[in-house]
Amino acid sequence: MGGGELYFQRCRWCRTAVFRRLLCPVCASTDFAWELSCGTGVIRHVLAVRRSPGKQCALATINVNEGFWLCSRVIGVPPLIVRVGAPVCLAEGIESGPQGLLFRLCEPPQPPSR
Structure with a gap:
């Protein structure tokens, strides 16, 4: 991982994707x-966590599109x-790296217009 890339493992026997x-x-x-990984997914669970006085962050469990x-x-x-x-x-x-993966909210894919 690095430079905005997310790598995961895939089992060679049963093709299950894991992190x-x-x-x-x-x-x-x-x-x-x-x-x-393409680096996109959907939030499965989210929790607001207090990091220091007056500062909170959102800690989420994310289902990544690769499974x-x-x-x-x-x-x-x-x-x-x-x-x-x-x-x-x-x-x-700057904060992203092997120990600090960060995600942002993104727009859902739009259907093609006619």
């Missing part, structure tokens, strides 16, 4: 291949604005 695992949760294999989930902070909006089901995109920036 930072040693064993596949489906078949218990240790044989994984690394793949690059795995992860926990991350959602930045760019007040924590109480972040809702379950909201689409999110991987954020690029």
Whole structure:
């Protein structure tokens, strides 16, 4: 990971997508291949967390489009604005990195206009 990229593992035996695992949760294999994620997903669970006096952040469980989930902070909006089901995109920036994945709310895909 780095530079706004999100890599995940896919089991070579059963094709299950996972994030930072040693064993596949489906078949218990240790044989994984690394793949690059598109970096988009949907919020499954969200919690407003107080980081320091007067500062809160949104900590969310995100279902990533490739089929795995992860926990991350959602930045760019007040924590109480972040809702379950909201689409999110991987954020690029100074704070992002292997230990600090950050996501932002993004617009849902629009159907093609005629």
